[in-house]
Amino acid sequence: MLTTLPSTGTDWETLRSELIEMKKLDVDWRRGRLPAYIYYYDENLRQVQSEAYALYGVENALGAGKVFKSLTAMLADIGGMAFDLFHAPAGAGMSFTSGGTESLFEAIKTARKFFRIKHPGHSGPLNLVAPMTAHPAVNKAGEILDVDIRRIEVGPEHRADVDAMAAAVDGNTIMIFGSAPCFTFGVFDPIAALGRLALERGLWLHVDGCWGGFISPFAKRLGYPIPDWDLAVPGVTSMSADIHKFGFASKGASLLVFRDEAMKAYERFEYGSSWAKGTYVTPTFLGSRPAGAIASAWAVMRYLGWEGYMATTKATMDATMGFIRGIDAIPGLRCLRPNGESNLFGFVSNDPAVDIMAVADLLDKKGWATGRLHRPLGIQQGVNPVHLPIVGEYLDDVREAVEQVRASGQTGAFKDGTY
Numbered sequence: 001m002l003t004t005l006p007s008t009g010t011d012w013e014t015l016r017s018e019l020i021e022m023k024k025l026d027v028d029w030r031r032g033r034l035p036a037y038i039y040y041y042d043e044n045l046r047q048v049q050s051e052a053y054a055l056y057g058v059e060n061a062l063g064a065g066k067v068f069k070s071l072t073a074m075l076a077d078i079g080g081m082a083f084d085l086f087h088a089p090a091g092a093g094m095s096f097t098s099g100g101t102e103s104l105f106e107a108i109k110t111a112r113k114f115f116r117i118k119h120p121g122h123s124g125p126l127n128l129v130a131p132m133t134a135h136p137a138v139n140k141a142g143e144i145l146d147v148d149i150r151r152i153e154v155g156p157e158h159r160a161d162v163d164a165m166a167a168a169v170d171g172n173t174i175m176i177f178g179s180a181p182c183f184t185f186g187v188f189d190p191i192a193a194l195g196r197l198a199l200e201r202g203l204w205l206h207v208d209g210c211w212g213g214f215i216s217p218f219a220k221r222l223g224y225p226i227p228d229w230d231l232a233v234p235g236v237t238s239m240s241a242d243i244h245k246f247g248f249a250s251k252g253a254s255l256l257v258f259r260d261e262a263m264k265a266y267e268r269f270e271y272g273s274s275w276a277k278g279t280y281v282t283p284t285f286l287g288s289r290p291a292g293a294i295a296s297a298w299a300v301m302r303y304l305g306w307e308g309y310m311a312t313t314k315a316t317m318d319a320t321m322g323f324i325r326g327i328d329a330i331p332g333l334r335c336l337r338p339n340g341e342s343n344l345f346g347f348v349s350n351d352p353a354v355d356i357m358a359v360a361d362l363l364d365k366k367g368w369a370t371g372r373l374h375r376p377l378g379i380q381q382g383v384n385p386v387h388l389p390i391v392g393e394y395l396d397d398v399r400e401a402v403e404q405v406r407a408s409g410q411t412g413a414f415k416d417g418t419y
């Protein structure tokens with residue numbers, strides 16, 4: 001560990017070797033040991049992603065539209081591709097953000113401002129109604145923006161209970177929220193029904209497609225049972241989709257898409273003329289923004305196109321279905337829904353002699369970083385193409401762990417903070 005800034009510099013070759021060496025400290029994601037964080041297809045794609053980022057490693061997207069016209073052009077292309085992919089009507093608007101968390105934050109901040117303008121003089125405490133399965137970034141935004149997050153119990157398949165959500169809506173509700181799919185179980189909330197509720201009650205509906213946005217359109221074309229979830233659904237006001245997940249861009253890339261571009265006026269931040277340099281404007285939360293993330297997203301989306309995304313999605317869904325079928329065939333285990341709706345799933349024990357947390361502990365010991373659920377107790381796995389070659393190896397280890405737990409009576413406990 002360094003304790004001071006070195007007085008002289010170190011050559012890049014040495015540093016490069018050190019970085020490669022340091023990676024040995026990490027979980028071996030290339031061998032599919034991680035259930036999240038990593039979205040990787042092959043070295044060619046990684047090269048495009050990284051070189052595009054590096055080409056714009058110095059530019060600053062705060063200057064997009066002013067001094068970096070190339071970034072404005074790239075953002076227009078990304079918007080055009082996204083509008084088509086997500087069935088946006090004419091007049092839609094898009095913001096490029098640093099990730100799912102910022103997209104959700106910006107959606108909620110914009111809905112809050114829109115609500116205040118629509119209801120002048122409104123003074124009550126504001127709230128947002130979301131299913132229990134919504135990503136915690138919603139609560140992070142609520143904490144910062146002083147919006148109470150009303151999390152409502154979900155129905156039997158872990159999908160939003162629309163009637164219960166409707167009952168929780170009141171005159172202080174700035175937004176209703178659905179996931180497509182949620183990160184916990186990989187199921188889609190009933191977006192069409194939420195859209196009807198939004199239209200009936202004049203509510204802002206945000207659909208969180210951060211995980212699924214860049215996999216669902218392609219999985220649907222491959223024949224997987226993906227429900228309608230994007231701007232094709234009447235009543236959806238805004239949606240988010242992360243290019244830095246299954247879009248395979250470098251980290252720092254997500255999209256917030258508004259049905260109506262006019263909403264961007266409520267999103268932008270402007271600090272007025274009293275500042276010595278005059279008016280300062282940002283479209284999203286960040287000030288200086290990584291131009292590399294925009295260049296990487298632009299390059300990767302063009303490099304892959306429909307054909308490439310169909311290939312990355314096929315590899316991902318083949319691996320997912322391999323896991324699900326294999327786990328369902330292991331006596332004592334049962335996969336939670338969905339089957340083929342997304343590349344995220346959970347599994348639980350249906351045998352009292354098999355403690356699923358003990359199974360997770362054994363898998364951890366075998367080098368798998370095991371994602372855990374606690375409502376219900378289970379194991380959660382997000383799938384990306386690196387998992388395809390190791391499906392059989394994982395299933396063998398799960399089978400062995402289940403047999404060992406059944407034979408030994410070993411028990412385990414839920415651990416917080418896993419993937």
Ligand SMILES: Cc1ncc(COP(=O)(O)O)c(C=O)c1O
Pocket residue numbers: 098099100101102135137179181182183208209210211242
């Ligand atoms: C459904 C969903 N929403 C939001 C997020 C937050 O995204 P990020 O980690 O890019 O901020 C995630 C991350 O996994 C997610 O799966």
